[in-house]
Amino acid sequence: SYVLTQPPSVSVAPGQTARVTCGGDNIENKDVHWYQQKPGQAPVLVVFDDSDRPSGIPERFSGSSSGNTATLTISRVEAGDEADYYCQVWDTIGGLRYVFGTGTKVTVL
Amino acid sequence: EVQLLESGGGLIQPGGSLRLSCTASAITFSNYAAGWVRQAPEKGLEWVSTISGSGRSTYYADSVRGRFTISRDNSRNTLNLQMNSLRLEDTAVYYCATIVGATEYFDYWGQGTLVTVSS
Numbered sequence: 001s002y003v004l005t006q007p008p009s010v011s012v013a014p015g016q017t018a019r020v021t022c023g024g025d026n027i028e029n030k031d032v033h034w035y036q037q038k039p040g041q042a043p044v045l046v047v048f049d050d051s052d053r054p055s056g057i058p059e060r061f062s063g064s065s066s067g068n069t070a071t072l073t074i075s076r077v078e079a080g081d082e083a084d085y086y087c088q089v090w091d092t093i094g095g096l097r098y099v100f101g102t103g104t105k106v107t108v109l
Numbered sequence: 110e111v112q113l114l115e116s117g118g119g120l121i122q123p124g125g126s127l128r129l130s131c132t133a134s135a136i137t138f139s140n141y142a143a144g145w146v147r148q149a150p151e152k153g154l155e156w157v158s159t160i161s162g163s164g165r166s167t168y169y170a171d172s173v174r175g176r177f178t179i180s181r182d183n184s185r186n187t188l189n190l191q192m193n194s195l196r197l198e199d200t201a202v203y204y205c206a207t208i209v210g211a212t213e214y215f216d217y218w219g220q221g222t223l224v225t226v227s228s
Contacts, residue, residue: 090213
């Protein structure tokens with residue numbers, strides 16, 4: 001089955017740039033989506049289709065994908081960006097399934 | 110504003126059954142596939158099941174196939190998850206979500222309902 005690997009944690013100072021990676025076999029050939037989850041809350045979609053943003057999501061959130069790695073970039077990080085972030089793809093090999101990454105805790109120092 | 114509201118969670122013994130429901134508002138529910146995603150305590154997100162907008166197609170994670178059944182009633186804007194033969198490892202917050210087709214991502218999410226399987 002398809003596996004998505006994320007670093008457990010990323011730390012960043014306010015105003016700096018945070019990059020959260022999501023590793024998967026030839027992930028550039030899949031559409032990657034990203035969710036933000038704050039404690040006690042439901043996930044929120046922040047990036048879809050590798051690099052598109054839903055309405056209401058700040059331009060500071062951007063995504064990219066190349067080779068075996070997709071990346072969520074948060075520019076000019078704010079305290080309110082502290083959360084868990086998950087990548088997700090739809091895998092059709094060997095059966096239809098939705099695969100989530102292992103999750104990354106972004107801490108704002 | 111689109112809202113999804115789950116209900117039906119609670120404490121259940123191993124081997125028992127529980128039925129979760131999710132009611133959607135401010136959305137033409139039948140236009141969307143929908144599904145359930147769960148999160149065990151202090152763990153990550155895990156996809157559970159998906160159903161097409163018409164209800165004709167259903168998909169399950171290996172961990173629940175044969176025990177859980179997803180269904181929907183578009184006339185009532187409702188999504189359901191019948192959970193049988195519950196196990197300790199099914200303990201989680203269960204979220205319902207609508208799914209955007211073609212690239213298959215979860216756009217609207219409910220607030221979640223907690224299912225605790227314990228003796």
